[in-house]
Amino acid sequence: MRVEQIAVFLENKSGRLAEITSILADKSINIRALSVADTADFGILRLIVDKVGEAENVLRDNGFTVGKTNVIAVEVPDRTGGLATVLKSIEKQKLNVEYMYAFVNKTGENAVLIFRFDNMDRAIESLQKDGFTILKSEEVYSL
Amino acid sequence: MSTIYWEEEMETLPRPGLESIQLKRLQKLVARVYERVEPYRKKMDAAGVTPQDITSLADLQKLPFTVKDDLRDNYPFGMFTTSMEDIVRVHASSGTTGKPTVVGYTQNDIGTWAGLMARALACGGATKGDMVHNAYGYGLFTGGLGAHYGAEKLGATVIPVSGGNTKRQITIMQDFGSTVLLSTPSYALNLAETMESMGVAPESLSLRVGIFGAEPWSENMREEVEKKLNLQAVDIYGLSEVIGPGVAMECLNSSKGMHVFEDHFLPEIINPETGEALPPGEKGELVFTTLTKEAFPVIRYRTKDISRLYYETCNCGRTLVRMEKVTGRTDDMLIIRGVNVFPSQVEHVLVGVEGVEPHYQIIVEREGTLDIMTVEVEVSDSIFSDEIKNLEQLTKRITRDIKDILGVTCKVKLVNPRAIQRSEGKAQRVIDKRKI
Structure with missing residues (x-):
């Protein structure tokens, strides 16, 4: 139920993102989803890739600080109000979203929402109870 | 303009007279610390020197140096010569690691210090008629209170504004008519810029002299601050381990640095690597021995400040040696x-x-x-x-x-x-x- 996400520290310097994406491209690692969180002084790049372990090693070898975190991928139909229904369920359970990002899958029928919660177990349980589809990690890596 | 002295006799004493006073005070000091302060006694014993060996000022070189680490090793009060009952105040400055360097003062020390600071202010042209705007920080730092007591001793009116709240300081300068500004040179520039942004012309203020110290500043900064604040800028030197501000002070017509108040502080210039004393005029590390302090005297304290000493009589009439503006450090202190x-x-x-x-x-x-x-x-x-x-x-x-x-x-x-x-x-x- 959990998907491994890679987080990379981004120093506030030009060319960092280009460098990271080229390193991954050279190893034929495919990025499935990404988001950048930034402040005035630094950023955090969050990535979901098809080869997690390999990506982690190659980035670390190139001098980046890398961390691995578990996130949840929820699939909803790509139509108006799709995200709102998930968020309503989360709010009802008083779960805290640390961060989230979203993308639309290839067929264009469904959207995938990536969530990091303060309490992951409780989040999975309550989302499932409310009937949402939580993707397995393999499903996400091969999207 | 004729020179204003605070203690004319001591400030203009011919060298032989001055040296005889220095030697007497040095002998008394060495005997006292040897008797009362264990760290000094141990160091002197290890160097094989006794108080009786000090028969001339040149014998000073027989005495071991004191360094900041000695103060840290004896933190907080281990280097004091008097019992805490006689200490009326302590100050502290940053040490090289977590612990600060602590210094103490007896009632007499506070009086000596106030007198020296009054002498410094007078040397910079301040009189009892002045409105002294003291923007040095008040607190553990010696700057604020040191300057404050000196200005009061001089008989001037002190405004204890301390640092910060810059706009209010400018309003005070306007309303109270501050004539003498005491601050770090960088804060003086900050005041100047704030004045500019408030649309206050320097000519509209009554500032006449700025006495700046506690950090290094250049001749370019002097020109800038003089122009922007419409005053004459002079340099003051001091460090808490020696007493605080009031160790040396530039006079209004000196072009060669600050007069060291030698009747209280004996300066030397040494080679920082070998520790050997250097001849007059050579550049090296400044070392001080306090001659009159009671609670916390220091013997050959290494300041790590780089300077040089000029012994020619200044055209202000003072015979006190001048130290060049500090041009650097022997350590990595910022x-x-x-x-x-x-x-x-x-x-x-x-x-x-x-x-x-x-x-x-x-x-x-x-x-x-x-x-x-x-x-x-x-x-x-x-x-x-x-x-x-x-x-x-x-x-x-x-x-x-x-x-x-x-x-x-x-x-x-x-x-x-x-x-x-x-x-x-x-x-x-x-x-x-x-x-x-």
């Missing part, structure tokens, strides 16, 4: 907005934060008139987080710890691992981009 900062103190704070790598760099820049210190810290896997708030908490914590321990606000910048250049041997911890 002065940030008047606060002494040692890189080792920053390291000490970082080591105390779990997971932080010991690789760091301190970048000092001057933005406008303000010194900005940035501490670059490498983000290791153990402190990294995928959540912004955790990293922000970390930088806030380091900033707060540095502020608590060093008393200076800095920026903390997180950088990639190995972003900080590794050096062979001694790491380059400090990049000082200020052009002083």
Whole structure:
């Protein structure tokens, strides 16, 4: 139920993102989803890739600080109000979203929402109870 | 303009008379510390020198040096010669690691200090008719209270504004008619810029003299501050280990540095590597022996400040030796907005934060008139987080710890691992981009 996400520290310097994406491209690692969180002084790049372990090693070898975190991928139909229904369920359970990002899958029928919660177990349980589809990690890596 | 003296006799004493006073005071001091302060006695015993061996001023060189580490090793009061009952005040400045350097004063010391500070103010042209705007920080730092007592002793009116709240300071200058400004030179420039932004013309104020010290400043800064504040800028020198401000003071017509108040402080210039005394006029490390302090005298205290001494009589009439404006340090101490900062103190704070790598760099820049210190810290896997708030908490914590321990606000910048250049041997911890 959990998907491994890679987080990379981004120093506030030009060319960092280009460098990271080229390193991954050279190893034929495919990025499935990404988001950048930034402040005035630094950023955090969050990535979901098809080869997690390999990506982690190659980035670390190139001098980046890398961390691995578990996130949840929820699939909803790509139509108006799709995200709102998930968020309503989360709010009802008083779960805290640390961060989230979203993308639309290839067929264009469904959207995938990536969530990091303060309490992951409780989040999975309550989302499932409310009937949402939580993707397995393999499903996400091969999207 | 005729010279204004505070204690004309002592300030203009011909050298033989001065040296005889110095020798008498030195002999008394050495006997006293040998008897009362164990660390001094141990050092003198180890060097094989007794108080009876001091028969001329040249014999001073037989005595061992005192360094900042001696004060740290005997923290907080181990170097005091009197019991705490006789100590009426303590001050402290930053030490090279977590612990500050503590100094103490008896009632007589406070009186001596006030007299010396009054002498310094008079040397800078201040009189009892002046309105003294004292913008040195009040507190553990010796600047604020030291200058305050001196100005009162002089009979001037003191405005104890301390540092900060710059706009209000300018209003006070306008309304109270401040004539003498005491501050760090960088704060004086800050005042000038704030005045400009408030649309206050320097000519509309009554400022006449600025007495600036506690940090290094250049002749260019002097010109700038004189122009922008419409006053004559003079330099003052002092350090808490010796007494505080009032060790040496520039007169209004000196072009060769500050008069050292030699009847109280015996200066030497030494080669910082060999410790050997250098002849007059040569550049080296400044060393002081206090001749009149009771609670906390120092013998051959190494200031780590680089200067030189000129013994010719000044055209102001003072016979007191002049020390050149301090041109550098023999150690890595930085002065940030008047606060002494040692890189080792920053390291000490970082080591105390779990997971932080010991690789760091301190970048000092001057933005406008303000010194900005940035501490670059490498983000290791153990402190990294995928959540912004955790990293922000970390930088806030380091900033707060540095502020608590060093008393200076800095920026903390997180950088990639190995972003900080590794050096062979001694790491380059400090990049000082200020052009002083």
